[in-house]
Amino acid sequence: MTSAPMTSAPGTVPPGTAPQSAPTAGPTAAGRTGGGVAARLRRSGGGPRRPGRARRGALPYLLLLPALLLELLVHLVPMVMGILMSFRKLTQFFIQDWSRAPWTGFDNYELAVDVNRPVGKALLDSFLTTCLFTFLSVALCWLLGTAAAVFTQHSFRGRGLLRALFFVPYALPAYAAVITWAFMFQRDNGLVNHVIHDQLGLGGAEHTFWLIGDNSFWAMLTVSVWKSWPFAFLIVTAALQNIPRDLYEAAALDGAGVWQQIRRITLPSLGPVNQVLVLVLFLWTFNDFNTPFLLFGRSAPEAADLVSVHIYQSSFVTWNFGTGSAMSVLLLLFLLLVTAAYLLLTGRGRKDADAR
């Protein structure tokens, strides 16, 4: 250990050393060094560390213990339990003591995927609805977020205010915002029907139902895009700040117009960010529970029956936790598969870039 001379008393951090440069040499670098140490230890037979380090050895684990215990207790243990539950006949009679529920092998799964019976058919419909909903929502969020970020990349008057304003849907509590949308989509006293039917004169005098029937899909999509696009905006905005200004100046010198600059400099440099952004948006949207639950209450209309709500209903309305768990496990498998395939397909180019 180097005996560094005391340059400053503890607690008196020189101003300006604090977070501005926060995300530069981040966990990736740290992780790599960590791996190196582990590798070195393994080479020496995995034996005890050098005596000087022994005392410090336990400390990091102690510091991590609370976080690790809680994550295990609330996330991982229940997830393992959920997998076990999916192989049992866990109806309302066994909820007080689930260990007494009889094992049923793959019965719950057969029920969930048998599209010729109502349970499987409903799950398949819900799955397809969720796929369409997710695709449209992610595409629109990405498009709006990227466009807004590109348009606000170079400063103009009022940009700061506009940015703050765009974050509002992200900052608002989901229930407050979605309840407001539910009010706007009311048939008789909502804003949407007032504008469409009374003010624009579209769709005849008969007001549309937005929260029941097939239109509920579009109502839900609108709310979802409204709620999630600011996240895309936020991420893309941050990514754009990493593009050196010189690039644009050089391009402008060479006579590249603003559209060319966007096409040749801005969009290509977003590649790695988009990889993460689209994945995160996909996972959030596919698992969205809040939007349908807050808009429609405990029984979502068929056109807006997303998988999360579907599982929730099949579990807590019918109290058949075994089937609900089987559906959850299927959902988990699907998400893992899609995520893995996505990372494999998009990851290769990125890894090459990292290696260079």
Added chain:
Amino acid sequence: MPASTHSSRGGGRRTRGPLDPPASFRALRAVFLTVLAAFTLLPVFVMVTSSLKPLQDVAGGFRWIPSGLTLRPYTDIWHTVPLAKYLVNSLIVAGTATVASVVIAVFAAYAVSRHRFRGKRLFTLTVLSTQMFPGILFLLPLFLIFVNVGNATGIALYGSRGALILTYLTFSLPFSIWMLIGYFDSVPRDLDEAATVDGCGPLGALFRVVVPAAVPGIVAVAVYAFMTAWGEVLFASVMTNDATRTLAVGLQGYSTQNDVYWNQIMAASLVVSIPVVAGFLLLQKYLVAGLTAGAVK
């Protein structure tokens, strides 16, 4: 407008600065951003104006301009739903979860940022991956665990605020740890090494050097944790009872009834939104830096 020094290069047309976009671009930008801003603010507008309208304005057809302004919805809502109870429950649950989550995250992030140990990568990956799983996956088992543990020990976990606090703090924990690692990494190592040499233990270095230097990051993490707990719906809808109901479930339950006093529910929504929106906007800079660090890297 200052004439660009490079103007000669691009011919006579180029009199603007190199990064000043042409008028067509500016017009398109203005239209797009205006429409987007209107879409973004529409619910906020509805929330604010409706909360000041008399009942007949929200019960009949929608009116852009209220027939009169009143503050009655802000007082009436307290009797329409047990808002005070919901508010107290939400404050207790979100407040406690936030404090606990921040303290635990500070320890964990310090360990990852400052120590070398085996399993570090595994830890970060495990913790981050829990963030990606849908809540519905562990909702059922967690519900059963709370019910069964409660039955076995006699401690009423299911329906209690404690169970909800425990659940919520794990929701914000992964992201908080992740954000704090970034902040702690940016505090120069020499500082806490110097403090360690000076006789502070490793924990002394954490609390006297690293934490003070990362205060903005810690406050940002606290706001994030509070927002997460304050707005959570799924678990609250299952794990609370009449006595422990939070704002999210209470207001949701009321708003999906048949005859709703929309002006009152809008008033309540506005009141419960103001603290978190204000917190977010005040700390916008730090939160945005933290939220985006992972993705941009």
